[in-house]
Amino acid sequence: MDKDINIGIFGLGTVGCGVVKILQDNADLIRKRLGFGINIKKVFSRTSKCKNLITNYIYAKDYKELFDDDIDIVLELIGGIDVARKFVCQAIDNKKNIVSANKALFANHGFEIFSKAAQNGVKIGFEASVAGGVPIIKVITRDLMANNIKSIKAIVNGTCNYILSQMFETHESFETILNKAIKEGYAERDPSFDIDGIDSAQKMAILASISFNAKVEEKDVHVEGIRDIDFIDIDFAQKLGYRVKLLGIANSKDNKLLVRVAPYFIEQDNILAKVDGVYNAISVISDMTGQTTYVGKGAGSLPTASSVVADIIDIAKDIESGTVKDTLSMRVFEKMEFVDIDSLESHFYIRFSVVDSVGVLSRIANVLSKYNISIKSVVQIGKGLDVVPLLVLTHKAKESNVKKAIREIEKNHQTIIKNGTVLIRVLD
Amino acid sequence: MDKDINIGIFGLGTVGCGVVKILQDNADLIRKRLGFGINIKKVFSRTSKCKNLITNYIYAKDYKELFDDDIDIVLELIGGIDVARKFVCQAIDNKKNIVSANKALFANHGFEIFSKAAQNGVKIGFEASVAGGVPIIKVITRDLMANNIKSIKAIVNGTCNYILSQMFETHESFETILNKAIKEGYAERDPSFDIDGIDSAQKMAILASISFNAKVEEKDVHVEGIRDIDFIDIDFAQKLGYRVKLLGIANSKDNKLLVRVAPYFIEQDNILAKVDGVYNAISVISDMTGQTTYVGKGAGSLPTASSVVADIIDIAKDIESGTVKDTLSMRVFEKMEFVDIDSLESHFYIRFSVVDSVGVLSRIANVLSKYNISIKSVVQIGKGLDVVPLLVLTHKAKESNVKKAIREIEKNHQTIIKNGTVLIRVLD
Numbered sequence: 075m076d077k078d079i080n081i082g083i084f085g086l087g088t089v090g091c092g093v094v095k096i097l098q099d100n101a102d103l104i105r106k107r108l109g110f111g112i113n114i115k116k117v118f119s120r121t122s123k124c125k126n127l128i129t130n131y132i133y134a135k136d137y138k139e140l141f142d143d144d145i146d147i148v149l150e151l152i153g154g155i156d157v158a159r160k161f162v163c164q165a166i167d168n169k170k171n172i173v174s175a176n177k178a179l180f181a182n183h184g185f186e187i188f189s190k191a192a193q194n195g196v197k198i199g200f201e202a203s204v205a206g207g208v209p210i211i212k213v214i215t216r217d218l219m220a221n222n223i224k225s226i227k228a229i230v231n232g233t234c235n236y237i238l239s240q241m242f243e244t245h246e247s248f249e250t251i252l253n254k255a256i257k258e259g260y261a262e263r264d265p266s267f268d269i270d271g272i273d274s275a276q277k278m279a280i281l282a283s284i285s286f287n288a289k290v291e292e293k294d295v296h297v298e299g300i301r302d303i304d305f306i307d308i309d310f311a312q313k314l315g316y317r318v319k320l321l322g323i324a325n326s327k328d329n330k331l332l333v334r335v336a337p338y339f340i341e342q343d344n345i346l347a348k349v350d351g352v353y354n355a356i357s358v359i360s361d362m363t364g365q366t367t368y369v370g371k372g373a374g375s376l377p378t379a380s381s382v383v384a385d386i387i388d389i390a391k392d393i394e395s396g397t398v399k400d401t402l403s404m405r406v407f408e409k410m411e412f413v414d415i416d417s418l419e420s421h422f423y424i425r426f427s428v429v430d431s432v433g434v435l436s437r438i439a440n441v442l443s444k445y446n447i448s449i450k451s452v453v454q455i456g457k458g459l460d461v462v463p464l465l466v467l468t469h470k471a472k473e474s475n476v477k478k479a480i481r482e483i484e485k486n487h488q489t490i491i492k493n494g495t496v497l498i499r500v501l502d
Numbered sequence: 503m504d505k506d507i508n509i510g511i512f513g514l515g516t517v518g519c520g521v522v523k524i525l526q527d528n529a530d531l532i533r534k535r536l537g538f539g540i541n542i543k544k545v546f547s548r549t550s551k552c553k554n555l556i557t558n559y560i561y562a563k564d565y566k567e568l569f570d571d572d573i574d575i576v577l578e579l580i581g582g583i584d585v586a587r588k589f590v591c592q593a594i595d596n597k598k599n600i601v602s603a604n605k606a607l608f609a610n611h612g613f614e615i616f617s618k619a620a621q622n623g624v625k626i627g628f629e630a631s632v633a634g635g636v637p638i639i640k641v642i643t644r645d646l647m648a649n650n651i652k653s654i655k656a657i658v659n660g661t662c663n664y665i666l667s668q669m670f671e672t673h674e675s676f677e678t679i680l681n682k683a684i685k686e687g688y689a690e691r692d693p694s695f696d697i698d699g700i701d702s703a704q705k706m707a708i709l710a711s712i713s714f715n716a717k718v719e720e721k722d723v724h725v726e727g728i729r730d731i732d733f734i735d736i737d738f739a740q741k742l743g744y745r746v747k748l749l750g751i752a753n754s755k756d757n758k759l760l761v762r763v764a765p766y767f768i769e770q771d772n773i774l775a776k777v778d779g780v781y782n783a784i785s786v787i788s789d790m791t792g793q794t795t796y797v798g799k800g801a802g803s804l805p806t807a808s809s810v811v812a813d814i815i816d817i818a819k820d821i822e823s824g825t826v827k828d829t830l831s832m833r834v835f836e837k838m839e840f841v842d843i844d845s846l847e848s849h850f851y852i853r854f855s856v857v858d859s860v861g862v863l864s865r866i867a868n869v870l871s872k873y874n875i876s877i878k879s880v881v882q883i884g885k886g887l888d889v890v891p892l893l894v895l896t897h898k899a900k901e902s903n904v905k906k907a908i909r910e911i912e913k914n915h916q917t918i919i920k921n922g923t924v925l926i927r928v929l930d
Contacts, residue, residue, distance in 0.1 A: 096790050100648050107647055107715075108829060201645075207791035209645035217629075217637035219535055220528050220811040287535075345797060348776040362524050362808040363635035366798030369773060370791065380790040383648040397823035401536060 079390040080115040082140035082170075084161060085151035089175050089202065091124035092379025093149065098127065104387070110394060112386055115145050137161060141168035147389050149382065150174040159183050166190045171398060173385040175202035175378055181276035181292040184283060188403040197392060197400040199385025204277045205230055205354040207377025208370040209384065214284050214358060215402050221360035223285040225325035227501070230277040232352035232372040233261045233268040234300050234320040238337075239350040242308050242317070248301070260352060270299035271320065271335040278322035281356070282333045284402070286326055288410045296334035296415050302496045303337055306455060307425060310465045311339050314451065317347040321501065332413040339423055339500040416474035420499050421450070424480065426464040427494035430457055434489045435464065441483045442468070445475040461491060467500070507818040508543040510568035510598075512589060513579035517603050517630065518545075519552035520807025521577065526555065532815070538822060540814055543573050565589060569596035575817050577810065578602040587611050594618045599826060601813040603630035603806055609704035609720040612711065616831040625820060625828040627813025632705045633658055633782040635805025636798040637812065642712050642786060643830050649788035651713040653753035655929070658705040660780035660800040661689045661696040662728050662748040666765075667778040670736050670745070676729070688780060698727035699748065699763040706750035709784070710761045712830070714754055716838045724762035724843050730924045731765055734883060735853060738893045739767050742879065745775040749929065760841040767851055767928040844902035848927050849878070852894040852908065855922035858885055862917045863892065869911045870896070873903040889919060895928070 083090055097104070097112055105111045118134040134140060140148050141164070148170040150162050158179050162172055166187070174180070180187070180200050191198045201211045205228075214223070229235050233255065240251045252269070255261035267273050275295040282290040300320050308318050316339040324333040340347040345367050349355040354372030359365045371377040392398040428434045439449060448469045456462040468476070476497065484492045511518055525532070525540055533539045546562040562568060568576050569592070576598040578590050586607045590600055594615070602608070608615070608628050619626045629639045633656075642651070657663050661683065668679045680697070683689035695701050703723040710718040728748050739746050744767040752761040768775040773795050777783040782800030787793045799805040820826040856862045867877060876897045884890040896904070904925065912920045 092790075096648050100650065100790070103650060104648050107833060109832065208794055209641055212645055213637055213641075216816070217640055217812045218808070219815055220524050220532050221808060222528065222531060343778075345776065348773065350771075360808075362520075362528070362804045362811075364799050364802075364805055366636055366796070368794070368796055370794030374792075376790040377792055380646070380649060380788075383790075384645045387647055388644070391827075391829070392823070395820070395823055395825035395827060397825065399819075399823060401819070404537065405535060 078111040078113045079146050079393060080113050080144055081147045081149060081386060082116040082145040083114060083149045083151060084118050084137055084140060085153070086117060086119035086122040086124060086128070087151065087153070088123065088375045089378050089382060090119065090149070090151040091127065092375035093151070093382050094124055094127050096376065096379050096383050108387060108390065110390070112390060116140055116142065141165060141170060145170065146393055147171045147173060147386055150176060151382070153178070155179055155182060162187055163190060166194050166196055169194055169196055171196045171389045173199040173382055173389065175382055176200070177203040177273070177276040177280060181279040184280065185289055185407055188407070191400055191403040195398065197389045197398050198403055199389060200280070201385050202378045202381035204280050205356060206370065206372045206374060207380050208354055208356065208368045208372065209381065210281070210356045210368050211284060213368060214281070218358060218360050218363060221362045224359045224361060225323065226281050226285055226356065226358055227346060228278070228281065228322045228356040229319055229346060229349055230322050230354050230356065230372060231268055231274045231320060232354055233265065234274070235350065236260045236352045237269070238300065238303065238308070238318055238320065241303070241305055242312070245305055247305060248303055269301055271297040274320060274322045274335040278324055278333050278335055281322070282324035282331065283407060285324060286331060286410070287405060287407055288331055289407045290331065290333055294333060294412055296336070298336040300337050304425070304496070306463050306465070307423070307496065307498065310453065311423070314467065315342050316340060316500070317342055318498065319346060321346070327413055330411045330413045332415065332418070334415060337498050339498055341501070344501070416477065418473050419470050420473065420502060421470055422468045422476050423498040423500060424466040424468065424476070425496040426466070426483070427461050427491035428464045429489040430454070430459060430462050431489050437487050438464065438466070438483055438490070441479050445479040447471040447476060447479055506539040506541045507574050507821060508541050508572055509575045509577060509814060510544040510546070510573040511542060511577045511579060512546050512565055512568060513581070514545060514547035514550035514552060514556070515579065515581070516551065516803045517806050517810060518547065518577070518579040519550070519555065520803035521579070521810050522552055522555050524804065524807050524811050536815060536818065538818070540818060544568055544570065569593060569598060573598065574821055575599045575601060575814055578604060579810070581606070583607055583610060590615055591618060594622050594624055597622055597624055599624045599817045601627040601810055601817070603810055604628070605631040605701070605704040605708060609707040612708065613717055613835055616835070619828055619831040623826065625817045625826050626831055627817060628708070629813050630806045630809035632708050633784060634798065634800040634802060635808050636782055636784065636796045636800065637809065638709070638784045638796050639712060641796060642709070646786060646788055646791060649790045652787045652789060653751065654709050654713055654784065654786055655774060656706070656709065656750045656784040657747055657774060657777055658750050658782050658784065658800060659696055659702045659748060660782055661693065662702070663778065664688045664780045665697070666728065666731065666736070666746055666748065669731070669733055670740070673733055675733060676731055697729055699725040702748060702750045702763040706752055706761050706763055709750070710752035710759065711835060713752060714759060714838070715833060715835055716759055717835045718759065718761055722761060722840055724764070726764040728765050732853070734891050734893070735851070735924065735926065738881065739851070742895065743770050744768060744928070745770055746926065747774060749774070755841055758839045758841045760843065762843060765926050767926055769929070772929070844905065846901050847898050848901065848930060849898055850896045850904050851926040851928060852896065852904070853924040854892040854894070854911070855889050855919035856892045857917040858882070858887060858890050859917050865915050866892065866894070866911055866918070869907050873907040875899040875904060875907055
């Protein structure tokens, strides 16, 4: 029997308590499968959601006790950037292997951490930072290692997916569903981190980095959220065979990268269109394996903690074998150029807000045509009301042209409400 | 730079040629990510589908050359049982690590191979034996290692899923679609291995073994195929909100196991209902992570070969680190009892073939009621024809009772065609 591995935990919030629970409840299982146990040696946490679980463990008085010689792996589970970054860097300087669930940290300082880890010969696990219980980081970096990844298309925010699914099912407004989601705990009291796409952008920066071996940080991701989505959009999409989802997409084009988060019209046969509620789903398209898709709960104490424990086990096996080697941290992540999203071509859905009057459609059509944008389908909802939505689906057009046309239409025609236009791309 | 890893390949069929292609086309990528290369040192194959790719490599005159000292990992890619088994055992005796894509071998002799591997300190990779390019074996044994798995529900045969999807879409008969599938290469000329569920049973034996740490072999799996499925069944299912899929299911109940392959009615919101065509999908339900689902191509040269190469890389990293340790082979797989499928309760769909006549439904209903089977929904399709289908959906009932009732109904009533009844379970 090999000797047990000792871990130290910084932070006993939702995820930290999940980790304690798994390591306690499934201790025998883990020991049987691994041949050794995982032992919680020290915990540092100002507050704890699970004090009752850990009376037997020693609370550290200072976080530096987590760097003691007898601790093999340190878990950073406090979230946030500044303190977490300082802590992780110090831990690595003290030759500690790290497991973290911190997407903000890795989307903004991942490369600093990787290079520090490579210098110090320690291993970094951050599976739990993206898509909770779905082991997408290991799938990409290990199972698809011999593949060139072509693109990633992903639903990585459960809150947004829940809201859009609920709007689709109940026909209720964004505001109504958001408030319901907050009440039921599916959305935060300040929901902007989720619904404005920031959370998704952090996760996509991480996924794009490991998929394309590229330096991608949060600031490199084009972000649009779902605040402007109306049931009208979802309903129109459905009638044309689409579903509306907040997608993260990363792909390369002529050796440049494009990473973005935005709502999309997705054909209803696409597997991503079929993933509803708080579930996450990541489709990876690669040269040898084709499309594979990974679906599961993107958040929650135990699913996320399960990914943390998988990382602990992964590093523990290396420690037992005598050689900790982090081929991921040792990779050279290349500085790549980014494609300007305005240069892309796609089909677009445009919702204009118009004052119902004779000639409004012809005015819109004229400007679109001037910018080489041809209309595939158009519907005006309602009549005679003050302001009504006018919905346009275009053939393939250049994004910069579409944006110019919208500006011109809004500027020159009194019957079209200024800044009232919503633009959603159609996924190829 | 570490030294390259040398592999020997037995068998250059569809998968073998895919492996050669990946190792050649993506050699730089693999070297960059791993820090060393994978070198094809020797090949033994009577025939080859890719002679053009491998002129530079040395064909062995005898398969025993694959056991040479300078070969680190041996690939068994010939398929079939007897020769493959002998070869793999001999290779392990010669302290070779093994990668294989052979489901029949592992579903029938896996435990012999694991125990031999553990004795000899070598590692076994068989990711490619289940679900082609989907890394389900590593997900279960590695990423979900700290989870108790509750059940596996899976579409693991692309041919059957293609046929059922096509029947759903085109409304054509099983025979018509099967012939089309054979013509298009989606089904074998002798399709029984696929459509009678044998292929799925082998894969489910492997998945059940690693999920429940249990000795499950092909003979332990209850198997039913899709030959009797008619478009009528698919259509009736759809009208009630179900889809028909050939599922492999493994779960435990009171410390007994049940592993079966059979067509099922699945609620259309279940993600498995939404996976169409040649795709495979495996849902894993575990205590900590909940439900996660893995979707991708279950067959084909490159997807399957990608999984073989992932196994090669996994073992190669161990070799480079100096410690090859196969925690999977070293597990104790327990001998467990199996649940009798007749003892289960579920909702059932029953298609009787009846001669349209007054009183036929009441005769059927009487017998069902005698066996405590209550009817949820019933439809008779057509009228006045010689023989018409009469479709019944039951409330929850015991399977043994349902089977007894059908036997009694067929035996005692001339208006009901003998052996003409089709029974499909409804997934809970």
